[in-house]
Amino acid sequence: MLELIKANLGIILATLGAVTAAIGGILGSTLGVGKAGQAAAGLVSEQPERFGNALILQLLPGTQGIYGLVVAVFIAMRAGLLPGGAVEVSVSQGLQLLFAAFPMCFGGLVSAIHQAKVSVSGINTIGKRPEEFGHCMLMASMVETYAIFSLLISMLLIFGVNVG
């Protein structure tokens, strides 16, 4: 068993990297979209006509999950985990891929949760002042900037790993 792990340590670390990126982004988005969804449902109970706007604000913290997915699949692709691309991954390359997943994991997790908080406040605001929708959307997207940067850093680092 130990021998087996030792022989495949590179690819195992790369897999762990893909998993890390996916978990961070998806966990954050699940928490975020869930929390914003509660607020949106509450608003719709009083003002059903605000459903469209509330849904958009609810969806905004959902992108981190997608970024996590993208980074995870990209790592899997580089490490030859997807069909049609078996490559040799050294331990150092595996470690690089694992570390490259960290920005997306933590950046995605934390930014989604905090973006959801802004979304929730925004949903409450459009209940009282529907004309403020644009501003509320903009404020929520401010937080998302950092998820985007996380995605970018992770992707650039993965591009930089010379596998195969």
Added chain:
Amino acid sequence: MIVAMKRLTLVGIREEEPAILKALQKAGAVELISLGDHDDGESARKLGEASERIARLSDSLSAIRPYAKKPGVLAPERQESLEKLQGDVALAEQTHQKIQAILEERKGLLARREKNAAAYAALLPWQELSTPIEKLKDGKHTKVFLGLVDGAGETALLQNESLAAEFYGVPGNRGALLVCHKEDARQTAAFLKTINWTDVTLPELSGTPEEAMLALEREDMALEKRLIELETELSAFGVSAPVLENAADALRVEQEGMSAETQLEKGAVVFHLEGWVREDEVEKVEKAVAAVTDAYYSEYRDPLPEENPPTVLQNDKFNTPFEFLIDLYSLPDPRGIDATPYMTPFYIILFGIMLSDTGYGLVLALGAWLLLKLKKPTGGMKGLATILLWGGVSTMVWGVLVGSFFGLDFDAIFGTKDMFPLLIDPTANPVGMLLFCLLLGVIHLCAGHLIKMKMCLEEKDWQSAVFDNLSWVLILMGLVLAAMPVAAGFFDPPLRLGWFTALHLNTVGLVLALLGMAMVVLFKGRDKKNPISRLASGFGGIYNITSYVSDILSYARLLALGIATGYLAMVFNTLCSMLMGGGSLIGKIVGFLIAVVLLVALHLFSVAINTLGSFVHCARLQYVEFFGKFYEAGGKAFRPLKYRTRHVQISK
């Protein structure tokens, strides 16, 4: 362009005031200014009454809504004349009465049914009792106890030989009937307290419990039948939905007129009205009033410096939809600048890079085009759809430039070799693409400064134009030129800059940047007398470069969102191609069908979520980075007195 506004003062004969207000409402060109609070209580009462009537109609409307014919999602909004709407009010209020009668009766029946169900449940344990309910009363010398007991209570009762008890119903929830002498009643009650006994009062019905239950069942059937009848009657009113909508909108129009009335100043003989009118609509207003009467006085003047007129934007046909983005942010100060025409080209270009997939652009443009053609939306919806249409077109172009079609490579589709992408492949050359995106950012920011420069020059403030704006354009563009040879090395393959270096453009860039910096250092603190504090202020100005760095890096999102779209599409393709590889023929066919359905659904989802992302982040780059350089927000929207409806558009 920001439309110039005129301040209208109108004085007319009081008796003609309703007719004049009606004409102004029809013209829809005057925003009234409230002239103090002249509320006599009467108008407040009338306004309240009107909104009550609207609420009543809306209530009936929502009751019959499930039975009404639904307009298609893409069906355009209905158009009617105002006369038609007003003509429907009487009929609608009659219909409302009928609908409310049905709703009232239904409410009564439902309450009745609930009560019967409770009575039925209470009788259930006593079904076998053969004594009529009305006879289960205390006699001259006897006392009757009715109650429910559990198993242990039943045993205790049986063991108590001084009591005669009869039991009904199922064990565990037994109905017990006790009869005792009146003199023993207190003693019996005390005993019952020691066991688990619950007193029961049977519903006041006639006959034995079983007979009563049958009667309830019969009544329930009748109730059920009537409820179904009522449902049918109500559903027949489904066709009246348009009438109710018309009437509600007619009342809304009337209500708007009433609230306008509270903003006037009324004397014994004349009334006085103040409002804002667009300069190009002065004639329209004048005509509308003149059509009613010739006994009036009107005056149109420019706004005073301390007055704050509403902001109205006006642009050509191409730029108008993009005013939606300005509305979404904040209208410009009435004396500021309309950013729409400057923003439009940048918005279209930057939006396309973020989505950057020809397939997705095609879907988006087609969807937006269909929406515009079939639904014929107005206002903000129309603006949004047109923006997305242009965004889709731009996305298609960028898709060709970066070589992505639904996440596939163009070369793979056309069978060409290394022809696509035409410009740069972000997946093969991410750093090059990043630098390209940042360059676009620099151009965007410089454009912002150039607009500010133009504004300053119009105000004859050439110092601000040169030292605060041109200086930064020189610094930013100069640094870009100077950094070109280094940046070229990051491309794969490295860019060839033969002519560039031959012309020594990088040196020129460096000189320009230094010139710009010198301008900032020497002239940033030009209003300061003390030369030392003036220089300090200048060097502080140079420190501002950090904010430009963060502004420019913000454009990295162009690359990131583009990569996210591209890879997401690729992930979906890979996923679905895995499904297609089934072994047997049946497996292949089933796999293929599932894959196709899934592929369509997943790509549509991807288009939707990525369009949302591109829309929001593109808007952010305009609002924060671009507008930050020149825009002055703070205008308020123009809300003229007009026909404001919810369901129907009023045809002119």
